Amino acid sequence: MTTFLAACRSEKTSHTPVWIMRQAGRYLPEYRAVREKVDFLTLTKTPELAAEVTLQPIRRFAMDAAILFSDIMTPVEGMGVPIEFAPGPVIANPLREAAQVEALRVPDPEESVPFVLETVREVCGALPKDVPLIGFAGAPFTLFCYLVEGHGSKTFTIAKGFLFAEPDVSRLLLEKLADTMIAYLAAQAAAGAKALMLFDSWAGLLSPADYRRFVLPVVRRVMDGLRSTGVPLIYFPNQGAMLLEYVATLAVDVVGIDWRIPLSKARSILGNAAAVQGNLDPAALFAPPEELKNQIDTVLTHAGGQPGHIFNLGHGIERTTDPDAVALLVDYVHERTAR
Amino acid sequence: MTTFLAACRSEKTSHTPVWIMRQAGRYLPEYRAVREKVDFLTLTKTPELAAEVTLQPIRRFAMDAAILFSDIMTPVEGMGVPIEFAPGPVIANPLREAAQVEALRVPDPEESVPFVLETVREVCGALPKDVPLIGFAGAPFTLFCYLVEGHGSKTFTIAKGFLFAEPDVSRLLLEKLADTMIAYLAAQAAAGAKALMLFDSWAGLLSPADYRRFVLPVVRRVMDGLRSTGVPLIYFPNQGAMLLEYVATLAVDVVGIDWRIPLSKARSILGNAAAVQGNLDPAALFAPPEELKNQIDTVLTHAGGQPGHIFNLGHGIERTTDPDAVALLVDYVHERTAR
Numbered sequence: 001m002t003t004f005l006a007a008c009r010s011e012k013t014s015h016t017p018v019w020i021m022r023q024a025g026r027y028l029p030e031y032r033a034v035r036e037k038v039d040f041l042t043l044t045k046t047p048e049l050a051a052e053v054t055l056q057p058i059r060r061f062a063m064d065a066a067i068l069f070s071d072i073m074t075p076v077e078g079m080g081v082p083i084e085f086a087p088g089p090v091i092a093n094p095l096r097e098a099a100q101v102e103a104l105r106v107p108d109p110e111e112s113v114p115f116v117l118e119t120v121r122e123v124c125g126a127l128p129k130d131v132p133l134i135g136f137a138g139a140p141f142t143l144f145c146y147l148v149e150g151h152g153s154k155t156f157t158i159a160k161g162f163l164f165a166e167p168d169v170s171r172l173l174l175e176k177l178a179d180t181m182i183a184y185l186a187a188q189a190a191a192g193a194k195a196l197m198l199f200d201s202w203a204g205l206l207s208p209a210d211y212r213r214f215v216l217p218v219v220r221r222v223m224d225g226l227r228s229t230g231v232p233l234i235y236f237p238n239q240g241a242m243l244l245e246y247v248a249t250l251a252v253d254v255v256g257i258d259w260r261i262p263l264s265k266a267r268s269i270l271g272n273a274a275a276v277q278g279n280l281d282p283a284a285l286f287a288p289p290e291e292l293k294n295q296i297d298t299v300l301t302h303a304g305g306q307p308g309h310i311f312n313l314g315h316g317i318e319r320t321t322d323p324d325a326v327a328l329l330v331d332y333v334h335e336r337t338a339r
Numbered sequence: 340m341t342t343f344l345a346a347c348r349s350e351k352t353s354h355t356p357v358w359i360m361r362q363a364g365r366y367l368p369e370y371r372a373v374r375e376k377v378d379f380l381t382l383t384k385t386p387e388l389a390a391e392v393t394l395q396p397i398r399r400f401a402m403d404a405a406i407l408f409s410d411i412m413t414p415v416e417g418m419g420v421p422i423e424f425a426p427g428p429v430i431a432n433p434l435r436e437a438a439q440v441e442a443l444r445v446p447d448p449e450e451s452v453p454f455v456l457e458t459v460r461e462v463c464g465a466l467p468k469d470v471p472l473i474g475f476a477g478a479p480f481t482l483f484c485y486l487v488e489g490h491g492s493k494t495f496t497i498a499k500g501f502l503f504a505e506p507d508v509s510r511l512l513l514e515k516l517a518d519t520m521i522a523y524l525a526a527q528a529a530a531g532a533k534a535l536m537l538f539d540s541w542a543g544l545l546s547p548a549d550y551r552r553f554v555l556p557v558v559r560r561v562m563d564g565l566r567s568t569g570v571p572l573i574y575f576p577n578q579g580a581m582l583l584e585y586v587a588t589l590a591v592d593v594v595g596i597d598w599r600i601p602l603s604k605a606r607s608i609l610g611n612a613a614a615v616q617g618n619l620d621p622a623a624l625f626a627p628p629e630e631l632k633n634q635i636d637t638v639l640t641h642a643g644g645q646p647g648h649i650f651n652l653g654h655g656i657e658r659t660t661d662p663d664a665v666a667l668l669v670d671y672v673h674e675r676t677a678r
Binding site: 154155157158160161162163164165167204206207208209210239241242259260261262265281282283284286287288291292295298314315318320 | 493494496497499500501502503504506543545546547548549578580581598599600601604620621622623625626627630631634637653654657659
């Protein structure tokens with residue numbers, strides 16, 4: 001088993017594995033070169049190009065895992081919701097009526113997103129044997145936020161207001177999103193993804209009580225629906241420090257942790273049932289090397305070593321990051337944790 | 340003493356006092372009517388108009404406190420940094436060099452912002468006797484974020500990168516901001532403000548370790564510098580659930596709490612030394628009345644009653660909020676907590 005997958009299983013490893021959220025992205029000049037030729041949507045829908053950008057950080061850095069290049073909204077279009085990018089997702093007709101939600105399909109991913117599954121197959125054929133591919137999807141509530149609000153937002157007030165005003169329609173939408181993501185992620189695993197990650201970017205917009213009422217049941221539904229794939233399941237409740245006591249009740253292998261809570265506290269809440277993944281502040285990559293190393297040391301100290309830690313940032317890498325800082329990070333984590 | 344000020348002192352009160360962050364603002368048609376005539380900057384600099392909008396929510400609702408209408412950037416211009424609004428603050432020459440920071444003045448507020456102090460005096464002359472005025476300022480780190488980044492941001496990556504790369508220049512800037520805010524807030528108290536609140540809107544962007552290193556010392560400096568005013572001091576570390584153990588070491592009377600942490604947990608971390616203020620999710624105001632009341636009940640239950648609780652939202656009110664929902668909130672809190 002590879003280092004990354006062993007760490008996902010909370011098994012001892014020869015070093016702490018590391019990868020970086022959004023490692024395939026705009027901070028890399030080779031990614032920007034691809035994007036000069038095609039727009040974002042075309043990139044996500046063209047297997048050859050999506051595979052290429054997925055592989056770029058693997059060629060450049062000693063990453064322990066690759067993550068599929070795609071967008072969380074990609075599998076939603078097949079439900080019957082046209083989505084544009086400008087550059088964030090824009091839904092011309094946001095979902096705010098029961099009839100709209102009832103009309104949504106739970107599509108077969110082989111029909112709705114064959115290009116994603118082809119990307120997964122191409123990447124898996126090209127990756128070094130010791131670097132597994134992580135498949136991913138957006139979590140139901142995070143997708144709900146975009147679909148109801150109609151676009152990105154700092155607060156997603158419309159989406160949250162809808163959740164409170166129309167709890168039954170909201171639950172139906174969350175469940176349809178859950179079922180769509182189960183099929184989508186299971187298909188990625190069938191196509192070769194060796195781990196599956198669910199990004200709940202907006203989980204932290206809810207109070208713990210509302211998270212427990214509305215979100216936890218559908219995350220549990222997704223995770224239970226994916227257990228039979230046999231691959232490690234990763235859940236990232238962004239800004240979720242106060243949600244971890246509920247996350248601890250989920251059957252997941254790894255919990256992604258943002259930088260707002262020390263990993264030591266996160267582990268004490270989660271117990272030993274799940275490994276933790278994180279949680280360097282992405283802004284640390286703008287620090288001089290010695291300060292960056294100090295901040296990496298702090299993360300490693302709080303993580304308490306192996307088993308049970310996968311190094312990552314606490315959020316996606318910023319597009320203005322110097323790739324050399326990423327190289328330093330990856331090598332330094334490997335060096336410091338080698339046994 | 341008024342109900343609000345007694346609650347700030349953690350004394351027993353006849354009901355739980357309530358006010359709302361940004362209660363003087365765009366959700367009120369009478370505020371929008373004023374703004375149709377003048378732009379935002381003119382409004383903040385014209386005492387007669389700033390006093391008028393400060394008083395608007397007091398006329399309409401049974402609020403237990405008024406809060407000065409102003410902007411956190413208003414006292415910064417006098418330090419020597421021109422600021423525009425478009426509509427958020429924009430700094431044409433962001434502070435990123437030691438020489439720029441060294442050149443900053445700590446201005447006398449009577450000279451730099453006489454219009455704010457005149458607004459305070461006008462409001463205090465017009466308020467009912469049982470409704471005190473809260474003066475306020477932005478916290479040093481929150482102002483730092485704008486001054487270094489140059490504009491608003493979700494992540495303030497440039498500002499945080501500067502903090503890590505230039506810790507000494509950053510500390511000097513934070514200290515000059517602290518000293519400017521001490522003079523600014525003390526002048527508001529001298530002009531009649533009966534409580535002072537420091538808004539640390541971006542405190543939650545930092546890891547607990549970085550908050551402790553960079554932010555806590557300057558917040559302590561501000562609070563220590565204001566102790567001699569004799570008025571209650573309120574500190575709001577937005578998204579600060581994981582920072583409260585450090586906030587507990589500050590000599591403040593009230594800690595504002597956002598909705599991401601139940602007040603029961605916040606109180607258990609803060610102890611009895613400080614009252615708590617909060618923390619209804621602003622999105623709850625978009626719920627039907629029964630659901631809104633349920634969410635208010637949840638906040639009141641977690642708060643555990645008097646002494647030591649001031650009811651508020653966990654963040655500023657959204658501009659699309661129905662004023663009738665605010666009326667319901669204020670009256671319901673009073674009714675439920677009357678003894």
